[in-house]
Amino acid sequence: MRVLVTGSSGFIAGHLVRRLAAAGHEVTGLDVAEPRRPVEGWRDVRLDLRDDEGVARVVAEARPEVVFHLAAQASVSVSMREPRLDIETNVIASLTLARAAAEAGTRRFVFTSSGGAMFGAPEIVPAGDDTPVEPRSFYGASKASAEKYLKIVEWETGMTVASVRPANVYGPYQDPHGEAGVVAIFAQRMLRGEPVTIFGSGTDTRDYVYVDDVVEAQVRASEAPGGEMCVIGTGEETSTRRIFDLLAQHCAYERAPVMGPPRAGDIARIALDSTRARDVWGWTPQVPLDEGLARTVQSFREQL
């Protein structure tokens, strides 16, 4: 199959392009940033998705049967500081890419949305796909809006649009220098013997899903006949303090955490109920948290 993957220099799409190339697909990766790992087995294009003409040209050349769209302004705090950048990248560029893909004959478009940011602070946890969409950040609003725009492209063009809505994704090669991605940040600092800060009380919970499980959901979404929107999570709530303790064991880290002030906008608890993903894509999480953390620490250790 001919496949286009956007965001290919990033964390999740970096895993996806490798899996697709290993399966023998003809893959074009597109990202504005240089890849942090060697490119082997796919065509790698450097382009800002906000460049409409460039996007039309790349899509017309690649003629993808399937597009996996993961490139995004993926930071909640950047979205609050620069909502225009967030809207341009996550909504307008997604719309332009989808229309260009449909024009080039793409059959399926798999959008990566967000399960964590979509529902704000839901009354019932774990939150399923029927939970009211009430984002509390511009990032969440941009992902929810993009889903709506892409559904209109589906009606307009007949190209099937699916939406994968992951919880908190973790795994090897996640950027440890960002302000999100607590597993990567903690693991890297622990392996270096540096202090680790927990913001807030440490009791906030998140649903941590391993990157290979998210990639599997994307592949299944691309193979399913309908354009479904499904949250992808384990259903389990894990506190930040528990993540600290588990990682400390794997990293043989003996220092206590530094407790910092709570961060504005952080929600108290979230986990996702992936019943719909199980029903329509046959997807269930395969990698238990402790196993995923062990693999992640091992990978970071090798990189160091």
Ligand SMILES: NC(=O)c1ccc[n+]([C@@H]2O[C@H](COP(=O)([O-])OP(=O)(O)OC[C@H]3O[C@@H](n4cnc5c(N)ncnc54)[C@H](O)[C@@H]3O)[C@@H](O)[C@H]2O)c1
């Ligand atoms: N990591 C998570 O926990 C998580 C959870 C839910 C949803 N998501 C979504 O999954 C997708 C991938 O996330 P990630 O964690 O791999 O993030 P990432 O930041 O590692 O990757 C995103 C990539 O998009 C690229 N990009 C950004 N703006 C671009 C532009 N204008 N043109 C071209 N490329 C551009 C970046 O250079 C980067 O390589 C994003 O859509 C994100 O919103 C991630």
